Amino acid sequence: MKNLKSNIYFKVGIIIFLILILMIPTSMVENLIHEREGVQLTAIQEVSAKWGKGQTVSGPVLSIPFDKYVRKYNKKDSIEELIKLKEWVHFLPETLKITGRIMPEKRYRGIYEVVVYDSKLKIEGNFTDLDFQKLDISSKDVHFDKATLNFGINDLKGIEKQVTVNWNNKNISFNSGTATKEVILSGIHAVVPISTDSITAHSFTTEIDLKGSQYLYFTPVGKTTDVSIRSNWNTPSFTGTYLPDEREISEKGFTSSWNILHLNRNYPQAWTGRTYNIDASSFGTDLLLPVDNYKKSYRVARYAILFLVLTFITFFFVEVMKKVFIHPMHYLLVGIAIIVFYTLLLSISEHIKFNLAYIVASILTISLVSLYTIAILKSKHIGFLLFGILLIMYSFIFTIIQLQDYALLIGSLGMFIILCIIMFYARKIDWYTIKLGK
Structure with a gap:
């Protein structure tokens, strides 16, 4: 031994x-x-569930229903039938400008810190060239009286007060939910008057007070999309499909701005049905805590x-x-x-x-x-x-x-x-x- x-x-x-x-x-x-x-x-999710989850503001998308006729062969009677179906055509704005301010704060769940925020967003722009002929849709089949303006918001709990839109100088209140789930799954909508003249421009302006946590994203649905965000948070992370064209970060907070063209994304200004997914092009700001121990x-x-x-x-x-x-x-x-x-x-x-x-x-x-x-x-x-x-x-x-x-x-x-x-x-x-x- x-x-x-x-x-x-x-x-x-x-x-x-x-x-x-x-x-x-x-x-x-x-x-x-x-x-x-x-x-x-889990602590973050519990606080977020009560305050408001991470938010992605999508749209606006102008969705208009129309009648589509398809031929169907009836084997029983050996004849062709003309079936009328209801479908939706979706238009994106010509210009979209978003200016916003994020006011974050720290909340605590036990020993854990959670970042939540209030935000004030002003969204404005216009729709032009609502040309149905380009999509092989006859104007007589379009239900202009049921046109809706849709905004996507991840967690509707974060909306702090009633939202209205100034549509062609007329104030219209939004309702919960979207008129169709083909483009936006969760959000709000307003029935807006549409001119039968395809060359008429339709302008809009709305303000949204939105609560959320962790992040705030947007989708570049405008033919030209300009987004400007400022906040007193000094540790942001700019993520998503696009990085800011200009940004400035200091101890007092940050400012950032994006300018995105329709050429920078993979979907057009108008389409029918569920052809495209706009969420894949989202971008924005994560409000990071300085240390992840x-x-x-x-x-x-x-x-x-x-x-x-x-x-x-x-x-x-x-x-x-x-x-x-x-x-x-x-x-x-x-x-x-x-x-x-x-x-x-x-x-x-x-x-x-x-x-x-x-x-x-x-x-x-x-x-x-x-x-x-x-x-x-x-x-x-x-x-x-x-x-x-x-x-x-x-x-x-x-x-x-x-x-x-x-x-x-x-x-x-x-x-x-x-x-x-x-x-x-x-x-x-x-x-x-x-x-x-x-």
Whole structure:
């Protein structure tokens, strides 16, 4: 047994076995991070469901019903019948201008922050060239008296007051729902008077006070679409199909503007039926919280095997070079301390900023491992040496998670340097004759 205790290959095998065993609680920590992230998402959804979900304002779309006649062969009577069907033709505006202001605020569900907002939107534009002949529709088959102006709104709960539209200088109230689900599934509509003259222009102006959470998107349905948004939120993310042509972000908030042409999207100004989907072209602004501690915690947890391997290698080299013996149980306890670091980091970061949480959790873990080393080896020199090595290692990982774009490069270079140091100190060791302990 004494020979087995001092056998270097047996010790290496034990170390590898312990690392593999410790990867089990490491995976449990990663699952815990995902679970807590899921709880956060549930909290966001609960607040959003009561306040208003993320909003996408689509339209306006002018939808007009018409009669379509199709021939159908009746096998029973051996005759052709003329069947009348009701279909819809959809027109998009010639010009569309949207100006808006977003007033966000933070709400809390337990320990979780949720971004909600009030917004004031002014939407104006005009419809021209309602040419039915281009779509092979006869004017006599069109029900002009049932023309509707439709706006898409994801969550109607977010509408704060009655919405009216000034249509050709006439105020008309909107009703809930859309006249047809062919273009817009959820929204509001208003029955508007349409001239039978296809060259007559129809102008519109409306204002919508809309509540929502997380994001506000729009669809570029105008032949020319101009959108201008301003807010006092200073961490926006511009996403969707189009990025702003102009944007300015400061500590006081942001302003952004888009100019989009009908040539930039994959649907025309007029069509019939369910031919096209306008939602795929949406764009807008996400109101991001400055820090996502769960994603950062998960990134740190991915380096768990690196922490374990480097710490155990340090212990192993101490054994080899200082001629001391460290029991596998000591390795196991130190490994558990390293795993507990991730739960400390996760729990502390839910209450304070992530960077500060990382520093606190790191100092606690490094101090615990160093003091434990001093206690078992009766050597302050080795304890302080291990403290310095762990401090460098934790600082290195902290640097990596701050550099998202260069994380792989810096990580690869760091690993290369660590390997060089290990090979430098291992170059003169005679691995065939060495025995652990004195």
